[in-house]
Structure formats: C-alpha cells, structure tokens
Amino acid sequence: MSSAKLNGRQLFQKLGNPGRILAPMVDQSELAWRILSRKYGANLAYTPMMHAKLFATSEKYRRDMWCSLDGDEKLDRPLVVQFCANDPEYLLAAAKLVQDKCDAVDLNLGCPQGIARKGHYGSFLMEEWDLIHKLIKNLHDNLDIPVTAKIRVFDDREKTLEYAKMVLDAGAQFLCVHGRVREQKGQKTGLADWEIIKYLRDNLPKDTVFFANGNILYPEDIKRCQEYIGCDGIMSAEGNLYNPGVFNVGKTDDKDQIFPRVDKILREYFEIVKSVPESKASRIAMKSHFFKILRPFLPHHTDIRSEIAQMNVKTPFEDWDTKVVSAVEKVVAEIFAKTDIEELDSITKGSLQLWGGCYQTVPYWRCQPYFRPVNGVTGDKRVAAKLESDAQASDSTGEKKRKAEDEIERETTKPSRK
Numbered sequence: 382m383s384s385a386k387l388n389g390r391q392l393f394q395k396l397g398n399p400g401r402i403l404a405p406m407v408d409q410s411e412l413a414w415r416i417l418s419r420k421y422g423a424n425l426a427y428t429p430m431m432h433a434k435l436f437a438t439s440e441k442y443r444r445d446m447w448c449s450l451d452g453d454e455k456l457d458r459p460l461v462v463q464f465c466a467n468d469p470e471y472l473l474a475a476a477k478l479v480q481d482k483c484d485a486v487d488l489n490l491g492c493p494q495g496i497a498r499k500g501h502y503g504s505f506l507m508e509e510w511d512l513i514h515k516l517i518k519n520l521h522d523n524l525d526i527p528v529t530a531k532i533r534v535f536d537d538r539e540k541t542l543e544y545a546k547m548v549l550d551a552g553a554q555f556l557c558v559h560g561r562v563r564e565q566k567g568q569k570t571g572l573a574d575w576e577i578i579k580y581l582r583d584n585l586p587k588d589t590v591f592f593a594n595g596n597i598l599y600p601e602d603i604k605r606c607q608e609y610i611g612c613d614g615i616m617s618a619e620g621n622l623y624n625p626g627v628f629n630v631g632k633t634d635d636k637d638q639i640f641p642r643v644d645k646i647l648r649e650y651f652e653i654v655k656s657v658p659e660s661k662a663s664r665i666a667m668k669s670h671f672f673k674i675l676r677p678f679l680p681h682h683t684d685i686r687s688e689i690a691q692m693n694v695k696t697p698f699e700d701w702d703t704k705v706v707s708a709v710e711k712v713v714a715e716i717f718a719k720t721d722i723e724e725l726d727s728i729t730k731g732s733l734q735l736w737g738g739c740y741q742t743v744p745y746w747r748c749q750p751y752f753r754p755v756n757g758v759t760g761d762k763r764v765a766a767k768l769e770s771d772a773q774a775s776d777s778t779g780e781k782k783r784k785a786e787d788e789i790e791r792e793t794t795k796p797s798r799k
C-alpha cells in the first residue's frame with residue numbers, strides 16, 4: 382500500500398463519517414438517483430454493480446455504464462464504485478479506470494441471481510475463499526484508493542465470521558454485511574438477520590468500518606438498527622427506492638422530508654435526470670423509478686399508469702412531462718385543494734411489531750415503503766387486510782385498482798441483475 386493511501390477508518394473520517402448509505406443497485410443507483418437520494422439524507426452512495434471484465438475491455442459497455450459526470454467532485458461524492466469479478470487482473474484494470482473518480486472500489490460478493498451463477502461472480506464465489514482473497518488483495522496492493530467488500534451471510538455464524546475475517550485480511554477497508562443468505566431472493570427474500578450482523582460486529586476488530594444492510598422501512602429503523610448492531614452505517618436498497626425520504630433520520634417531524642409527496646419528488650427527480658443528459662444509465666432507469674416512486678399512487682390513477690406503461694427510453698422528455706409529471710402534479714394539487722386536507726394528509730403509526738418497529742399508514746400521494754408479497758400475501762397484515770377487502774369489492778373501481786396493482790407489481794419486480 383502506498384504511504385498516502387488511507388485505511389478504512391481514515392477514509393470514513395475524511396468522508397465525514399457517512400452513516401446513511403445508498404446501496405448498489407443494478408439499473409437503479411445510477412447518477413440521477415444518487416443525486417436525488419443525497420438530497421434526501423443519503424451521505425454515501427454506491428454505483429450499480431458493473432462487470433469488471435466488460436468494463437475493462439469494452440468501450441461500449443463503459444460508455445453505457447459510466448459518463449463524465451459519474452463521480453464528479455461537486456455532483457456525485459462520496460462515491461463507491463462496485464464491480465463484480467472473478468479475475469484479479471481484469472478487476473484491477475477496471476478499478477484503475479475509475480480510481481480518480483471515486484472514493485473506494487467495492488467487490489460484489491452478494492449477487493444471488495442466476496446470471497451471477499452463470500457468470501461465476503457475486504455470492505457464487507462464497508465457497509472460493511482463495512479467489513476472493515486474491516481479488517481483494519490485488520486491489521489493496523495496487524490501487525491508489527481503498528478496496529471495500531459487500532457480503533452476504535452463511536447460515537452458520539461461525540463460518541460467516543471466519544469468512545468476514547478472511548475478507549478483511551485480504552485488505553477490505555469497509556465491510557458491508559447484508560444479513561441474508563444466498564437463497565434469500567425474490568419471493569424467498571424474507572427478513573434479514575440482524576443477530577448475525579451484530580455477532581460479526583461484536584467479534585471483528587473494533588476499528589473495522591462496518592455497515593449493516595437489510596430490513597429498513599422507515600427512518601426510525603435506521604437509528605434502531607445502528608444502535609442495536611453498533612455499526613458505523615446503515616445501507617438501504619428497497620426502502621430507498623420506494624421512498625428516498627427513508628434516509629432523512631434527522632427530520633422525522635417533517636412529513637414532506639420523510640414521506641415526500643409523489644408530485645414533488647417526481648418533479649425533482651425528473652429535473653435531475655434532464656440535467657445530466659450525459660448519463661445514459663440515468664435515462665434508462667427513469668421509467669422504473671417512476672413506477673416505484675408512484676407505487677401507492679398509480680392504483681388510484683390508472684390512466685397515468687397506462688401512460689407510463691406505454692413510454693420507453695426514446696419517449697421525448699416533453700411527453701413524460703405532460704403525460705406523467707404534470708398530470709401527477711395536477712391530481713395532487715386537486716387533493717391538496719380539499720378543505721379537509723389536513724385530516725386526509727395525516728400519518729398514523731401502528732402498534733409495535735415483533736420485528737421491533739411499527740408500520741405506518743401513509744396517504745397514497747406520499748412515498749412509502751413497499752411490502753413485498755410472499756405467496757401473494759404482503760408482510761404487513763394491515764396492508765394484506767386492505768388488499769383482501771379491495772379484492773372483495775365488486776365495483777369496477779375495485780376491479781381496475783386490483784388489475785393495476787398486479788401490473789405495477791410485475792413492472793416493479795422484473796428480475797434485476799443484483
């Protein structure tokens with residue numbers, strides 16, 4: 382390691398101890414979304430996973446995934462760039478291409494998707510400790526900036542601890558632990574295990590910069606998780622996608638900050654995408670972000686849902702503006718013109734749940750967490766009951782809404798390359 386190179390703790394301090402971390406998300410944590418998420422409280426962001434060999438060898442791939450504004454000092458820092466890899470030299474070559482435009486380079490050891498099995502990367506390296514060690518050590522020895530790693534856990538906590546120690550021994554300077562095993566994906570995602578994350582935290586050297594990942598629905602959960610585990614930072618993926626306000630931990634009294642109005646945040650995000658035309662990735666991801674931001678809203682306004690469904694990456698911004706963004710603004714303005722809006726716009730907290738937090742009822746014109754259905758039933762019993770009563774409604778509005786729910790579910794949970 383060169384003498385000027387920072388270790389994990391020094392880097393973390395230099396970045397201002399950033400404890401609210403936007404997760405790496407394929408097709409979703411691209412430049413525009415990172416800019417938006419930072420405005421709503423994220424203070425460290427990861428890029429989507431990029432394929433190291435392709436990044437190192439294909440100019441076209443690089444152009445599609447990375448632009449001159451990614452990692453820009455004023456716009457896009459602090460930033461960790463994440464790669465998946467199985468060849469130390471390609472990983473190093475890819476990392477060298479970005480080392481001047483980010484604060485650290487991360488190795489993805491968590492991707493559980495079929496494409497990772499085929500490509501032999503992500504969580505499918507979990508049994509190949511020698512290879513993982515080489516991948517990390519080569520960056521640690523030869524890169525100008527620190528290397529970091531994001532791992533999943535094994536069922537066995539002792540094995541996971543040995544695994545984490547190996548990753549740190551190889552040179553990883555931040556360790557992010559996603560508290561799910563490789564098999565927990567899609568319908569089998571289930572809850573992340575904070576116990577095992579805490580066990581790792583308690584048993585790894587105290588100066589390890591340690592992030593926990595999994596189960597964040599509300600800003601309150603970030604504080605609860607950080608206190609319980611005693612970690613340096615909390616990473617959120619899905620919680621942030623459906624509600625960027627989830628990182629606004631210091632503003633829990635301000636509902637516009639923690640459950641932003643969909644019309645306001647959609648406009649803000651749309652203007653950001655337009656302001657970074659260099660970023661192909663931001664343009665490509667926009668439709669999916671629209672669906673996620675508007676998830677609670679679209680079942681009530683199926684006309685707007687149909688408009689979005691017909692649009693694609695080539696649809697001019699003007700059409701997006703008139704048919705979607707302005708249309709949403711108009712509908713929400715009408716809602717806010719109602720005389721009883723104060724009552725309608727209230728947020729209520731449910732009772733304390735076994736998982737340690739409370740579900741909250743949020744009006745559909747505000748961003749809110751999404752409860753992934755398991756075998757067709759969502760985790761939140763209250764929401765499940767609501768869906769059931771909707772299903773029993775025989776009027777055509779109920780029918781339409783249910784159909785829209787199904788379609789939005791398909792749109793927002795299309796298999797990703799995470």
Ligand SMILES: Cc1cc2nc3c(=O)[nH]c(=O)nc-3n(C[C@H](O)[C@H](O)[C@H](O)COP(=O)(O)O)c2cc1C
Pocket residue numbers: 404405406407408409428429430463489490491492531559573594595596597616617618619620797798799
């Ligand atoms: C759309 C999507 C894409 C993802 N892509 C990546 C990725 O590129 N790299 C990675 O390490 N994890 C990826 N993940 C996993 C998340 O970073 C995170 O570990 C996981 O979703 C658990 O966090 P959560 O409970 O806050 O969602 C992705 C997750 C989602 C929802």
